[in-house]
Amino acid sequence: MIEVKNIHKTFGQNHVLKGISTLFEAGKTNLIIGQSGSGKTVFLKSLLGLHTPDEGEILYSDRRYSEMDSTQRRNLRKEMGMVFQGSALFDSMTVLENVMFPLKMFSKMSESEMKDRANFVINRVNLSNANDRLPSEISGGMQKRVAIARAIVNNPKYLFCDEPNSGLDPKTAIVIDNLIHEITAEYNITTVINTHDMNSVMEIGEKIVFLKNGHKEWEGTNKEIFKTDNAAVTDFVYSSELFKKVRQMYIEERD
Amino acid sequence: MQYLKNFGKYFLMLREVFSKPTKWNIMKNLILKEIDDLIYGSLGIIIFISFFIGGVVAIQTALNIDSPLIPKYLVGFTTRQSVILEFSPTFCSIIMAGKVGSYITSSIGTMRVTEQIDALEVMGVNSLNYLVFPKIIALLLYPFVIAISMYLGILGGWLAAVMGEYTTSAEFVKGLQIDFKPFHIFYAFAKTMAFAFILATIPSFYGYYMKGGALEVGKAATTSFVWTSVVIIIVNYLLTQMLLG
Incomplete structure (x- = not known):
């Protein structure tokens, strides 16, 4: 909290x-x-x-x-774990090394325990066959998964x-x-x-x-935000055409 | 005012660099990587430049000796003094400010721009110790680079002088040995150590505290080169006055 x-x-x-x-x-x-x-x-x-x-x-x-x-x-x-906007993966390290990094820095685990833990979180974020690849060799979505895996590897x-x-x-x-x-x-x-x-x-x-x-x-x-009358919020939420239409449908349904 | 602020910030950075060390088994690998990048990776350019500059110094000296009263061994003597006292320690360091300094600033600057430094900090890693300390330790080997530069500078001078028939090998070697003061070697390596510290820390400072994007990384590398060179030249003057003056 x-x-x-x-x-x-x-x-x-x-x-x-x-x-x-x-x-x-x-x-x-x-x-x-x-x-x-x-x-x-x-x-x-x-x-x-x-x-x-x-x-x-x-x-x-x-x-x-x-x-x-x-x-x-x-x-x-x-x-704390942090997932940065650009993923902020260490570009000289492979995917596995990136995920193992917080463990290497702070845990007292053995190398094999660290690898097991890293592989566990890599699997948890549904990333496979990427352990030996560099961040520059994987897609943006995969980079985000690696960033999430690195953020949670130390049980934050x-x-x-x-x-x-x-x-x-x-x-x-x-x-x-x-x-x-x-x-x-x-x-x-x-x-x-x-x-x-x-x-x-x-x-x-x-x-x-x-x-x-x-x-x-x-x-x-998320339920309340679509019902609020706060002008600043509605202006932000319904700034896209899609959400304007969703709101219109909601109002029509309600009436 | 900004200069004064940066001056203080630089010393605050140094304090942080030497506090809260990173685990030794990680630091050990970082140091080895930096030795490879900063020392081993610089040998080629230093070898090339030293050899030819040594040759040029010898030829220039020989060409400027007009009077038959001036002994020919002066070519060897001047080459030795120029290379050991100034060329190898100072001018090689200026060259290194361009090569190693720009590399350090741009690599740390890129880490700043891509939030990798923030990622280290968020994890609880002392990012300054992690990034800068291995560079300082790696550059403790910089005197070895300068020793190679001295050797090759003199070798280049000897080859140029003898092969160009400006003097004989015996005369050149006599010039190398005459009036040799071992303190000059101490002076040269003392300067080298000071320059090694400057080469590791000033480019790191400009990389670490840079703000902006890719364009600013380039600007920071240029600023870092200018300031590293300026500080090397000022420190060179001060150390020369203190040790030889």
């Missing part, structure tokens, strides 16, 4: 996060949505500890980030994903969304996903936080 209490973040004159408070529960797929420049990435990086908020608190299972020393913060990061308590299906075709994007959703429930992970993909919102958004200009404009579930 991650509890965010009134966090602010400023870069120079630019007040990016303006007092955001929310709660991300374990075992649920939490989404942060909003337009580009709304503060989503800064918010996610603040949750990861890559940015320190100027004001406010972030609590990881009741542990205050601001009260941790650098060693405790580094140890906390070992409980917290999983963060930055635009996990950007650059993927709609079918692969749904597969990746479902995979993250399944893993979240299966391992009771607190998952926070930064996205602006409405398909993800519809499919896996168990909790959605909508940001606008650094504020939390709205929060709720």
